[in-house]
Amino acid sequence: MAFQCQRDCYMQEFDTCVVSCVPGESTLENNGKKDKLKGFNLKLKDTILFPEGGGQPDDHGTVGGVPVLRVLRQGPEAVHFISSALEEGQEVHIKLDWERRFDHMQQHSGQHLITALADAMFGYKTTSWDLGRQRSSIELDTAAVKPGEMEALEAAVNEKIRAHIPVTVNLLSIDDPAVEKVRSRGLPDDHAGPIRIIDIEGVDANMCCGTHVSNLSHLQVIKILGTEKGKKNKTNLIFIAGSRVLKYAEKSYGIEKSLTGLLKTGADEHVDAVDKLQKTIKRLQKSNLIILREMAVLIALNFKNKADRGNFFSLHNKDGDNEFMNIIANEIGFQDTVIFLTVGEEKGAGLFLLAGPENIVTEVGPFLATNTQDGFGAHRDKKYPMSTMKYTAVFLMLWAYISAGGPGHLV
Known part of the structure; x- marks a missing residue:
């Protein structure tokens, strides 16, 4: 059977009647996710809404004022999936989403x-x-x-x-x-x-x-x-x-116009301008990494040279990374010193490193991971994903722990 949508592809409104309408369910895509919804499977005497097939998606529109969520072909029939029921034999008016069609x-x-x-x-x-x-x-x-x-x-x-x-x-x-x-x-x-x-x-x-x-x-x-x-x-x-x-x-012109404003160059020079920016960023990132590494060494040496340094060191640096923390920990040495470091922006996820005597790390590590992981999973090599907004609370927790005398005194 050829549907009315196939006989006249330009028809945008059509009157027909309901053949059947029974409860059913269909899988619909919503923002890239597939949701299974309950509704009604509607069959009409004829339709101007194209059922999915031949590589072409289905049409959208309304039947009797009720939105049609999906249209599939079953043999010679088109099945319209709708959210609310229509009565068998009811005369209905179909409106097609013409722009989509x-x-x-x-x-x-x-x-x-x-x-x-x-x-x-x-x-x-x-x-x-x-x-x-x-x-x-x-x-x-x-x-x-x-x-x-x-x-x-x-x-x-x-x-x-x-x-x-x-x-x-x-x-x-x-x-x-x-x-x-x-x-x-x-x-x-x-x-x-x-x-x-x-x-x-x-x-x-x-x-x-x-x-x-x-x-x-x-x-x-x-x-x-x-x-x-x-x-x-x-x-x-x-x-x-x-x-x-x-x-x-x-859309392309809009992007071109925005880039012209940002790069301060004509459209023909956008690629060269972005290429220069990328090269500059790479150079700056490389220089920044070198500075961070040197800073890590100086931070560690400064702590080691303090006469009253104690046995606990803590630091937060929003620009640091794993290597930054590892350098500090290794330079200070964690056989006799408890080291707690965090890196990352003040909002969102970051990382922290806990290093120190084995008995302290063994007792404190899992406790801190449980209270700071923010859903990122179990600890790994004593580096735990965390929200750096919790840095102060974790610092105070550790300080209280160390002050209380270590293992056995964690509250």
Whole structure:
């Protein structure tokens, strides 16, 4: 069966009736996480909401004012997942999220066009494709593309768009000899009804269930962003079509404008300016590390040279690291001295090091780890992730412990 969304891809509102509505559940993606929700599986007499399939995501919209969260195909039927029930036999009005649909139409028809010309021009077959949220990709059956090929492909694709070539939908019976002449990656196991052929006049005829533009001019423009290495000696071609190109240009200009303000250079000089900054940062970081190491040695020597130094040393340095703490501990020596060091910013996670006589570290270490780890896990080589906001409290705890006489006096 062909749904109304497949018979007229441009229809944005439609009246139909409820065939059934039963409790069900569906897995929905939310901010990169998949949540399983309970709701209702709704079947309609017909629908303008496209069910996920053929590499194309499902449509969004409302049925009888109720938001449709997902649409899946089950054989010849479309199942709409909704949050609240509708009555069987009820007349309902469907409203389509047109912006989402038209975006999908542009990307899908764009994929057909790119696929056809990549094959015709270079013999690169398409093995799969993905309609992403921001950009789409086509997997080409080639380990690599030659220099200049993607530029030539992009030029040819946009030439076809400017030629206003019509795109038509033909329905063929499964035993029609014409089916054998069209491009296809095969039918799904639960396919039912006629075969749907998307025909780009003089360019391509492809078996497809998705929604498409009626003329290549509706694609506006296609931009091939580049290629990247795919799986199993394949190449992924990355592209955007139609409105996505306009959004990409707007976003790119915004970034360019911001960089111009930050770098105080023209757009053509951004790369050189950032390269110089990165080299300067590396030099400064290297100098900073040298200074920190020298500072660690001086801090340790200063403590060792104090006549009244005692047997406890504590220090916090927000710019330090593991090596900074290790140098201090090793220079002071922890056979007779308890050393408590912390590094990191005053907010957020940091590290602390506890070193000293084995009996003290053995008793105090696990206690401190339990009270300061902030969910970072068990202690490791006596270095414990911690929030440095707790530094003062931990320092006082240790000071009280040492003052009380060591093992056996921890409260």
